[in-house]
Amino acid sequence: MTGPIPLVDLAAQHAAVADEVAAGWSEVLARTAFVGGPQVAAFEAEYAAFAGVSHCVGMGNGTDALELALRALEIGPGDECVLPANTFIATAEAVARTGATVVLVDCDPDTALIDVTAAAAAVTTRTRAVVPVDLYGQTAQIDQLRALLPPNVAILEDAAQSQGAERNGVRAGSLGDIAATSFYPGKNLGAYGDAGAVTTDRADLAERVRLLGAHGSPRKYEHPVLGFNSRLDTLQAVVLSAKLRRLDGWNADRRAAADRYDKLLAGLDGVTTPVVAEGNTPVWHLYVIRVAERDAVLGKLQAAGIGAGIHYPTPVHLTGAFAGLGHGVGAFPVSELIAGEILSLPLFPEITQEQQERVVSVLADSLGAS
Secondary structure: OOOOEOOOOHHHHHHHHHHHHHHHHHHHHHHOOOEOOHHHHHHHHHHHHHHOOOEEEEEOOHHHHHHHHHHHOOOOOOOEEEEEOOOOHHHHHHHHHHOOEEEEEOEOOOOOOEOHHHHHHOOOOOEEEEOOEOEOOEOOOHHHHHHHOOOOOEEEEEOOOOOOOEEOOEEOOOOOOEEEEEOOOOOOOOOOOOOEEEEEOOHHHHHHHHHHHEOOOOEOOEOOOOOOEOOOEHHHHHHHHHHHHHHHHHHHHHHHHHHHHHHHHOOOOOOEOOOOOOOEEOOOOOEEEEOOOHHHHHHHHHHOOEOOEOOOOOOHHHOHHHHHHOOOOOOOHHHHHHHOOEEEEOOOOOOOHHHHHHHHHHHHHHHHHO
16 A cells, blocks of 8 residues: 555545535525534533533633633633643633643653642642543543542633543543533544533533523623624534544544554654553554654655644643743653654544554654654
8 A cells, every 4th residue: 555644534424424514414404404403402412421511501612611611610810720831722721711820740651641749839829720632532630630630720621632531430531620622624533623522510500501602691792791703613512523423433433543554653763652550541643653754754754644643742832832831841841752752643543554554654754763
């Protein structure tokens, strides 16, 4: 097999749901209920059941979901939120947009998840929340974190990469006081555009999120609080419902693919394969290895048509957006080391053994030549 292998094959996933989506969209078009149609409420109920929570509120995107979850917790100026330096910038961005202070901590050197001991040690009297990130398809060790935190410090689970993952049998999206997820197209459960959701067992938080996402309006032209405009649109709800019915099966296929990579990469010098924390059942949003001379290896893979990537190349504290935090190189050494070595290999439910064998063959050649 010599053709290109994408990092994610969205076309294959679309083919599995195309007829169902087309029929659902036809119904939406016929009703012209493009915002707040019945399909939105149906999906919210379905996803709440999937995550094992009482409430799901659809959002316009995952970043809004994070921010409105924080605002539902009444977090704002003067407050602090602790989060890992090794995450996509949206986690920190959402905190900053509330006016709260971003407090960064390092990550675990094996799993790349938030260092729960460091997170607990960073808590001060101003800390209102810790935002652990479920990374690459496995959950943060939120149970351990909760045991170390004062009861007045909330946990907002960033579950954008963990739809269907479990920790000790408990589903992602239900591990903290409140959770935010993203349905960006490349996620395990991806929309056909931007979308997201907040999940929680607390009715008060769900009600607050829904209010904030609808211009602070409980009913038309009443605005008791200043709100935002962030709602899951009906067309995206149709797509998400169709995909949600297949998500457990797709996640099982991802696990099988990850197992194949583990076997194919066993004994390959220069490659560190992913570590799964005890108690976690991941869904392999990404299969992330670590190699020295990563950029050279990545270039050779891409030149050979292998759609590898980096998630993420720059820790939050070294981005221009958060230079004002005052952290220079060396502030979070584990996150910085990992950022220079991580390499995401192609992984999607439909990937074949032949494709994976080619990925590993090219990787082995690239390591030998790097």
